[in-house]
Amino acid sequence: MSTGSGSARPRVAILTDETGWHTARLRRALARRGFEGRCADLADCRFDTSRTGTGIVIPGFGRELPVAAIVRGIAGGSLEQITKRLGILHGLRELGVPVYNDARAIERSVDKSMTSFLLHGAGIPTPAAWALESEAQARRLVMAETAAGRCLVLKPLFGSQGKGLQQVGLVDGRAVPLPDLAPLGGLAYLQRFVSQPEGPGAPGFDWRVLVVGGRAVAAMKRVSGHWVRNVAQGARCIPAALTPPVAALAQGAAAALGMDYAGVDLVPDPAAPGGAQVLEVNGVAAWRGLQSVTDLDIAQAMVDDLLQRRLGLDLTAAACAG
Ligand SMILES: Nc1ncnc2c1ncn2[C@@H]1O[C@H](COP(=O)(O)OP(=O)(O)O)[C@@H](O)[C@H]1O
């Protein structure tokens, strides 16, 4: 694999639809290790097999390939556009370029039903979940769960930032039926709701745990009076110690999805083994909120993991030589 010529620093592609705080942190972390981080939008990357060469063109890299790619953001688009963007990530892997996270891992985590399936299979405590195309079946399920006194969360399959979540079933003692599925692409992804004893003086919380290279490295609590506790929905980030059971659950979840790094969302549940359930796993996780409550340089931890584990770099030797 070509890594650029002369004395130029080897270049890592930061694949993102948005440059800003996260990309600046990654570029700085890479520069500290002698690499150049160069941003490119996956929407602008293309397949081109008209000439000899790799068949993939990444703007800013000329005819060369990056030594590695970090996936920081994939913009929404049509099924065709997303297929091509993920195809570029698959293609880079086929060409021997380490992609952080790999396209397969990103696909598993972006699809919430696949996440539920894999967590379930790995024996990680996670709420029961269903993915149904039949509206009649979904209605019957919601009716049965309502009769059993349970609440469900209906989520967009590819959702993020707490957008579009709805409670159905028995919600605060009231039966809430399934809404029209057309705005959800004709798919009902439903997950049993994990309730917390909350009140005005005691808001509920989630844990967000960051796993890097198989190890849980930082955690926070997201506290909110609303049951959707995303930072984007106004939840407050507060520092949290990484307890061994929660760390083990997060690490198990990241491993079940084959993630290099992952932002794992958990909710407390005293009845579950480990005292929590994993709600979802983020394979293109933002970390600005978590960085605000931890001393660990998160971008550096990710970059160092990529360089050491995926590129085989000996950072202790590099530090000595540098
Ligand atoms: N099954 C559930 N039980 C309890 N709270 C939930 C459940 N599902 C989602 N939530 C709340 O909504 C938030 C967003 O849900 P999540 O599945 O992480 O989707 P997103 O990708 O939008 O972040 C969670 O962090 C949690 O606070």
Ligand SMILES: [Mg+2]
């Ligand atoms: Mg989440």
